Amino acid sequence: MNVEGKPTRSIALADDGWAAVIIDQTRLPHEYVLRRLENLDEAAEAIRDMWVRGAPLIGATAAYGLALAMRADTSDRNLDRAAEVLLATRPTAVNLRWAVEDMTARLRPLAGPARAAAAYARATEICEEDVATNRSIGDHGLDLIRKAWDARGGEKPVNILTHCNAGWLATVDWGTALAPIYRAHEDGVPVHVWVDETRPRNQGASLTAWELGQHGVPHTLVVDNVGGHLMQHGLVDLCITGTDRTTARGDVCNKIGTYLKALAAHDNGVPFYVGLPGPTIDWTIEDGVAEVPIEQRDGREVSEITGRTAAGAIETVRVAPADSPVANYAFDVTPARLVTGLITERGVCPASKEGLLSLYPERHNRPVG
Ligand code: MRU
Numbered sequence: 001m002n003v004e005g006k007p008t009r010s011i012a013l014a015d016d017g018w019a020a021v022i023i024d025q026t027r028l029p030h031e032y033v034l035r036r037l038e039n040l041d042e043a044a045e046a047i048r049d050m051w052v053r054g055a056p057l058i059g060a061t062a063a064y065g066l067a068l069a070m071r072a073d074t075s076d077r078n079l080d081r082a083a084e085v086l087l088a089t090r091p092t093a094v095n096l097r098w099a100v101e102d103m104t105a106r107l108r109p110l111a112g113p114a115r116a117a118a119a120y121a122r123a124t125e126i127c128e129e130d131v132a133t134n135r136s137i138g139d140h141g142l143d144l145i146r147k148a149w150d151a152r153g154g155e156k157p158v159n160i161l162t163h164c165n166a167g168w169l170a171t172v173d174w175g176t177a178l179a180p181i182y183r184a185h186e187d188g189v190p191v192h193v194w195v196d197e198t199r200p201r202n203q204g205a206s207l208t209a210w211e212l213g214q215h216g217v218p219h220t221l222v223v224d225n226v227g228g229h230l231m232q233h234g235l236v237d238l239c240i241t242g243t244d245r246t247t248a249r250g251d252v253c254n255k256i257g258t259y260l261k262a263l264a265a266h267d268n269g270v271p272f273y274v275g276l277p278g279p280t281i282d283w284t285i286e287d288g289v290a291e292v293p294i295e296q297r298d299g300r301e302v303s304e305i306t307g308r309t310a311a312g313a314i315e316t317v318r319v320a321p322a323d324s325p326v327a328n329y330a331f332d333v334t335p336a337r338l339v340t341g342l343i344t345e346r347g348v349c350p351a352s353k354e355g356l357l358s359l360y361p362e363r364h365n366r367p368v369g
Contacts, residue, residue, distance in 0.1 A: 001168040001175075001182060001215045003032065009173050011052065011060050011127065018071060018120070020064040024051045025169060029210035030308045037061070040069040040082050047089040047096070050201070054170020055244045055280055056130050059095030062086045063123035066103045070116040079107060079115075091293040092253060092331045093244040098279040099126060127172045133277040134174035136345040141180020141240065141275060142187065144341075144348065148237045149189050157190035157218065159237045161227055164198045164255035165207035166242025166275060176275035177242040178208070180343065185217050193219040194230060198255060200301040200328060224257050228264035238271045240343070246274070246281045248363075250336035250351030251288025256329055262338040271340040278345060281356065283363055288333035299326030 002008065014021045020037040026049070027033045035051060037043045043065030046052050052061045069082035083100050090096060106122055107115050148158045164170075166177035174182060184191045193212055198204035205221055212219040222230070230236050239261055245253040252258070252274050265272040285291040303320035320326065339351035349355035357364055 001173065001211060003214050009127075009131075010057050010169050011064065011172055013064075013120075013124065018068075020061070020068070022046060022052050022061065023169070025053060025207060026051055027314075028169075029206050030314055037064065037068065039072060040065050040085060043068055044085050044089050047086070053203070054165060055093035055095040055242070056134070056171040056176070056277060057169070058090060058093050059099035059279060060123070060127050060130060060172055062089075062096050063099045063103055063126045066100065066107070067116070067119035067123045070107065070119040074112055074115040076108075079104060090295060092295045093280075094282045095244075095277075095279045102126070130172040130277065131174065133345040134168075134171050134176060134179045135183075137176055137275050137277065137343050138174055138179030138183035140345075140348050141273070141343045142183040142189070144238065144271075144273065144343070145180055145184045145191060146187075146189055152237070157192040158184070159192050159194065159230075159235055161194040161196070161230065161236045161239045161261065162208065163196045163204065163224075163227075163239075163241045163258050163261055165203040165211070166254075167208055167211045169207050169211050170242060171277075175211075175242075176277060176280075176343075177240045178212070179275060180240060181212075181217060182215065185215070191217065193217060194227070194236060195219050195221045196224050196227065196257065196261070197221060198257065199224055200305075202305075203255065227261050228268075231264050231268035231270050236265075236268075236270050238273060239265050240273045240275055243274050243276045243280055244331060245288070245292050246276055246342065246356075247285045247288045247291065247336075248281070248283045248356065249286045249353045250339060250342060250356060251286075251292075252276075252334045252336070252339055252342075252351065253288050253292040253294075253331050254334065256332050259332040259334045259338075262334040266338050272334075272338060273341050273343055273348075274334075274339055274351070275343045278360065281360070286353075288335070292331070292333055294332070295330040297328045297330050299328050302326045302328050 167175035336351040
């Protein structure tokens with residue numbers, strides 16, 4: 001999608017052909033800063049400290065992290081160590097595990113320079129696949145938006161509420177939840193996006209609002225708790241969010257607060273869709289609430305807030321009493337029963353085991369992996 005009118009991706013190989021270049025998302029929307037990742041430790045730090053974030057982009061960065069590790073040392077020992085370092089960075093988004101397992105399975109039979117070359121080739125392929133997959137999610141989701149537009153007689157924009165950032169910044173390009181919105185915008189179907197701020201890290205306010213603005217998509221930023229009110233007043237036609245891990249039966253784990261949006265949507269008869277690529281499905285688990293590991297992050301993300309002052313400085317201030325204990329759960333699980341449909345690269349299906357297997361029949365009788 002566009003940054004200052006120029007098509008841009010969230011991760012790419014540098015011109016030298018070996019370093020990975022990312023956008024430092026901790027600096028947005030105030031500063032657009034590109035950073036080079038030159039070794040495994042920098043790739044791991046980029047994921048852990050959220051210079052990059054969003055399930056598919058975490059997977060893509062891990063793939064380049066393994067390629068960078070292989071550039072330094074192609075031994076089996078280093079392959080295993082690199083996989084371990086990357087897997088320890090963040091626990092919830094399953095694309096990380098998917099990418100690391102995919103890469104290590106392909107690299108294991110190879111050795112020496114062939115292993116390093118294959119690592120770079122596969123990392124680049126994972127990025128290209130992500131772009132094609134998300135574009136396809138966009139095509140399938142576009143049909144839903146078009147139907148919503150037809151239902152309103154082709155008048156007034158379709159109002160879509162989203163949570164967190166599941167846009168192109170969370171993927172290599174297009175996004176998952178936002179891909180249908182970009183496709184609608186491109187096809188002349190008028191859309192307007194309600195953007196949840198998404199405390200504590202404000203991915204909505206800082207990233208979704210920024211990327212939609214850069215691409216010229218009409219949107220309005222709202223505080224997290226306003227969604228229910230908007231839905232009660234008929235101001236939301238549909239909700240679309242992303243997911244960090246979808247279980248085999250269609251439970252959806254996403255940024256904290258997604259569950260409350262789904263409850264409000266259910267109560268108000270607003271369709272609640274989730275956009276996801278195949279690698280976000282964890283076929284090894286069923287019950288999301290019981291089985292998905294929920295990341296807990298530093299309490300300062302809750303007790304402090306960072307922003308730009310009128311003088312232009314980026315500053316962090318405290319918003320809670322100095323001695324109040326803080327809990328910072330980063331994700332929650334929305335049970336499948338609250339999800340109207342899953343928008344995948346293969347089509348839209350009900351959030352259920354049968355629904356997912358209808359689109360991924362190769363997973364029949366393959367409970368693991
Ligand atoms: O903590 P984050 O910013 O990595 O969380 C991101 C989300 O929750 C996204 O909604 C999810 O990864 C889907 S991204 C296409």
